[in-house]
Amino acid sequence: MNQPHPFDEWNEAYGEVIWWLWPIEQAPYVGSPLNCGHTVEMEITAAASDGHRERGKMRMEVGGWPWRDADEETEARLFWTPLPDANALDEMIRDHIRGGPDPLKPADAVESDGLEEGRVAIDVLISSLSAAQRKLLARLQPARGYPAEDLRFTYAVQAPGNGLQTCAALARRQMVVSVSGGEHPFENRGQGHVRLTALGALIQKRIRMEAAHV
Structure with missing residues (x-):
């Protein structure tokens, strides 16, 4: 399993990673502190007391770094781990759909292609x-x-x-x-x-x- 790193060890070179707020009581956040989120616009209808309905639009910011206003104590409890190998996860899903490992793939390749990292990621997902x-x-x-x-x-x-x-x-x-x-x-x-x-x-x-x- 990947070693968790504290918040202050992250920099732009690491890109998007998995963020954990300790103690772990909720699903992790995937992204980076640089994520800004995006603006969404929704149409709303309000009923007035006289029975008339008024329509309008509301904009709000969604997504983005969830700890934008976090204090030092919260940041001290933030840790991150690298994202799992997407190729390994893809291979696991293919094996599941196929009903087993690729019969044409050498046995030594199956044992050394990073699938263990994918299994650890699945374990983390299940535990959350x-x-x-x-x-x-x-x-x-x-x-x-x-x-x-x-x-x-x-x-x-x-x-x-x-x-x-x-x-x-x-x-x-x-x-x-x-x-x-x-x-x-x-x-x-x-x-x-x-x-x-x-x-x-x-x-x-x-x-x-x-x-x-x-």
């Missing part, structure tokens, strides 16, 4: 999931009538709406296909329907394997 997120992923069952590569799953609805809220949180972490991807999770007649991304399917498989060995 909430209990509700882990529980939902563990409960997912393959949807009937679809090929396995579609990554479509169902779950039994325990409390209407709770599963959809969890799916929304997973969509923000690129584990669930969201509206922007052309689809969205939904619940109907006591059953939830969701489509995972390749990353989500990899995480779901790991969580189910861990649960089976408990």
Whole structure:
């Protein structure tokens, strides 16, 4: 696992990294202290007391460095680690979809191509999931009538709406296909329907394997 570095050891040469606020009680931030965020504009409609509706626009800054106004005490608790090897993560996802390592790849290459760093990154991602997120992923069952590569799953609805809220949180972490991807999770007649991304399917498989060995 990569050694965490304190905030004051970062400089522009390192670029975007993974930031952790200690004690670790929330998901990490990926980026750099130079991230400025961006401005978004939203249309809003306000209802007046006489029943008329007024429309307007509101602008706000979103994203960017979350500790822009942090004091010295907070900065002393900020640590960063390098981003995982994207090629290694890509290889892991390909192996998952393929059902195993590339049969044409030499065994010594499989052991020395940096995949261990990717596995550590996956471990960190899983550990940052909430209990509700882990529980939902563990409960997912393959949807009937679809090929396995579609990554479509169902779950039994325990409390209407709770599963959809969890799916929304997973969509923000690129584990669930969201509206922007052309689809969205939904619940109907006591059953939830969701489509995972390749990353989500990899995480779901790991969580189910861990649960089976408990």
